[in-house]
Amino acid sequence: MTRMEPIYRSPNPHKLYRNTAEGKLGGVCAGIADYLNVDSWIIRLAVVLGFFFFSPVVLVGYAVLWWILKPRPRNLYETKEEEVFWRSVATKPDQTLAGLKAKFREMDRVLGRIEGYVASKEYDLHRQFRDLERK
Incomplete structure (x- = not known):
């Protein structure tokens, strides 16, 4: 996937995507973990625990997120400094x-x-x- 032209590119590329490169099943948990800047096993554990208590909600929610979320572009950030900056904008x-x-x-x-x-x-x-x- 090629990068979009700078004039059409969003000023903040830090958005919620499906991370298919690191994901196990569609990349939804890996994408949420990437967005929140936490380890993906934490999100996966929360989904598994949620499945035992609220299985219909978790199943429907996971399916909807898998369908709605776009896959994460390969070159989302141009440099590591840009990634650190945009993550800090979102978190702090x-x-x-x-x-x-x-x-x-x-x-x-x-x-x-x-x-x-x-x-x-x-x-x-x-x-x-x-x-x-x-x-």
Whole structure:
């Protein structure tokens, strides 16, 4: 499966998919485990226990999820850092927002220093020397 063009791609690729690569029966439990970032045996155990107590609900629910959920694309994330970022957005949005604010503050500080240098007389003097060297 090829990746979608960036303009059509969802900004957050961290969604619920069936993980057929790691799944045993349709990949529903593996997909839920992947989405929740837990081991798949935990979800499988919950489904088996749920089957003993609520078998019709679990059977119908599993079948519906198998039918509704799309298979997980192979290259869902471009890099490991992108995967970590989007998982943190889904699981810890407050911490992710705080981290982004800190990064933007740092970028603003660096850009302010650059702007101060470009607007300074020192920059103008260096530019004039560079122009003289070219002649």
